[in-house]
Amino acid sequence: MSNHLHMIVGTKDGFLLSDIMRDFKKFTSKKITKAIEEVNESRRDWMLNRFEFAGNNDNKIKYYKVWQEGYDETTIFLIDFFNQKLNYIHMNPVRAEIVTEPHHYLYCSALNYAGEKGLLDVQFI
Numbered sequence: 001m002s003n004h005l006h007m008i009v010g011t012k013d014g015f016l017l018s019d020i021m022r023d024f025k026k027f028t029s030k031k032i033t034k035a036i037e038e039v040n041e042s043r044r045d046w047m048l049n050r051f052e053f054a055g056n057n058d059n060k061i062k063y064y065k066v067w068q069e070g071y072d073e074t075t076i077f078l079i080d081f082f083n084q085k086l087n088y089i090h091m092n093p094v095r096a097e098i099v100t101e102p103h104h105y106l107y108c109s110a111l112n113y114a115g116e117k118g119l120l121d122v123q124f125i
Contacts, residue, residue, distance in 0.1 A: 006089045008076070021071050029066040082125065
């Protein structure tokens, strides 16, 4: 999605989801801002300005703040609940009218679940 992200994340024993999310946000923030800086795109200055403004209001941020604070966490114990969440993720770009079929959205695992190689590395459960 263009303004948010859904993902199913698993952790190994001894690892905290909060640490994984912190590292994910830090890594992707750097990659996103670098990509924006390098591409001559009409919204570049506007996006960097918004990220800089958000970063200026947060003592923990040095330059740009891409992600909002926090994240929603729901523990998945049952396969039916997992399938419900996976279906929600796959249908999100369809509901947003970005694509007509889930596997047409490039930045989703739906293509992998349809038996093809998508852009994302997916570990099937």
